[in-house]
Amino acid sequence: MRIMAFxxxxxxIGIAVTDPMQIIATSLTTVHPEKIWDFLMTYLEQEDVETFVVGKPLQMDGTASESAQYVVGFVRRLKRTHPAINVVEIDERFTSKMASNVIAQSGMKKGKRQQKGLIDTVSATIILQTYLETRIQ
Structure with a gap:
């Protein structure tokens, strides 16, 4: 069963998934928020997912950021529409900055590096990798 991160x-919405053995985190795609529910329905018909990991937007002092209200609604609906799948929230501070650094160091051509969705999928992958590492400890 896979783990999926958002x-x-x-x-x-940047999306990443693990392999079925839950060892490797891989970026999957980006989806517009209005299309996420159709995307999930289709994906879950083809793949088994045991856990959803959602990046929780926090400010430097640990309080919720302005965008946190949207994430709260997203998490609530995930739990309601997919009650059999565990939902975990994980601190996403610095993931966009880390994603930008990873992309900059990747050797990718500038045009590809500047695609906005790329940062979102790499951020989701970092969120998922962080979750996998915290499970091991």
């Missing part, structure tokens, strides 16, 4: 944004 970097929720009001314009795009």
């Amino acid at each position: 970097d929720y944004g009001t314009k795009r």
